Amino acid sequence: MSNKLKKQQENDGKLAKATASLQQIADSNITPRNIRKIVKDSISMLQDTKLSMAVRAANAISMLDEVAQDPNMPSFARVTLWSAVSELESIRE
Numbered sequence: 001m002s003n004k005l006k007k008q009q010e011n012d013g014k015l016a017k018a019t020a021s022l023q024q025i026a027d028s029n030i031t032p033r034n035i036r037k038i039v040k041d042s043i044s045m046l047q048d049t050k051l052s053m054a055v056r057a058a059n060a061i062s063m064l065d066e067v068a069q070d071p072n073m074p075s076f077a078r079v080t081l082w083s084a085v086s087e088l089e090s091i092r093e
Contacts, residue, residue: 007092011053014087018057019046021084022064025077035077038067046088057088064088 026039042060
């Protein structure tokens with residue numbers, strides 16, 4: 001298997017894991033509405049195949065960094081968000 005294909009599969013796995021984590025936050029009833037909206041927008045950004053995977057990850061990280069500072073965010077959501085951002089930061093092309 002070529003290195004490029006292997007890297008692509010690795011990145012796909014990281015993207016799927018991050019998206020699943022973000023979906024948990026978006027689906028939670030105790031997450032404030034404004035935070036859920038930004039998280040859902042970032043999920044949509046990650047699924048936009050017009051951009052490269054690294055660009056999608058960088059854009060989503062940028063959106064999520066702002067919301068991570070929100071004092072209204074429940075602690076479970078913050079930890080889950082940091083975990084997803086960590087996965088996205090490890091995506092390289």
